[in-house]
Amino acid sequence: MTTKSTDINEIFARHDYGARALMPILLEIQEQNHYLPENLLRQVAEKIQVPLVQVYQVAAFYSAFSLEPRGEHIVTVCMGTACHVLGSQLVMDRLETQLGIHAGETTADGLATLEGVNCVGACALGPIVIIDGSYSGQMSPQKVDRLVKRLAKKET
Ligand code: FES
Structure with a gap:
């Protein structure tokens, strides 16, 4: 890493x-x-x-701190009830596949850490994915593919 x-x-x-x-x-x-x-x-x-x-x-x-190594980018999926109903598990599944890690893990190259959290207060826009503090709403597995490509490009 x-x-x-x-x-x-x-x-x-x-x-x-x-x-x-x-x-x-x-x-x-x-x-x-x-x-x-x-x-x-x-x-x-x-x-x-x-x-x-x-x-x-x-x-x-303080949750702002981590004692474990984390990735360059923090990818957070809201797994709250409203987002779950709107398909957040499919979004999380695609992120896990695309990044090759499970929630709570960091990619071997240090590109990203993937996390699941409870409601982030934007239920009407779910499923929500937050990357480095920037919210994306109405996420789908297809949109996840584009997000991951953009993350990889930032590193090159
Ligand atoms: S459940 Fe996801 S924003 Fe509320």
């Missing part, structure tokens, strides 16, 4: 020290790596002088 390298000292230079720097530093690391690598969490704890367990508690509490 490919991940960008993080210059942790560049990140530290942009923030104060102490516990209040923890969230913004973690957000930058998450943004650059798509997850929070253990070695960087250890450096953060040491640098801002916060116990490592506290760093992990914050990282585990």
Whole structure:
């Protein structure tokens, strides 16, 4: 899996020290790596002088953070009731086939992480697929094929 390298000292230079720097530093690391690598969490704890367990508690509490490697793109399928009735399982099945992974997994090349979530509040437009925070409504397996092609093109 490919991940960008993080210059942790560049990140530290942009923030104060102490516990209040923890969230913004973690957000930058998450943004650059798509997850929070253990070695960087250890450096953060040491640098801002916060116990490592506290760093992990914050990282585990907020859904914005991941302790597991994630893909360059986050592909989310709403599996709520309304979207389910409108065919979200077919959409998820096609995404799993196209990406070669199951929900909750990341492609071996690091291109994408596939997730299922409950209602995202746009039921009338279901089935909903969210890619990197951008919503697409009334999805179908055919539209999924085009979405996946666009994702692959972004990488080339
Ligand atoms: S069930 Fe999918 S947006 Fe509500």
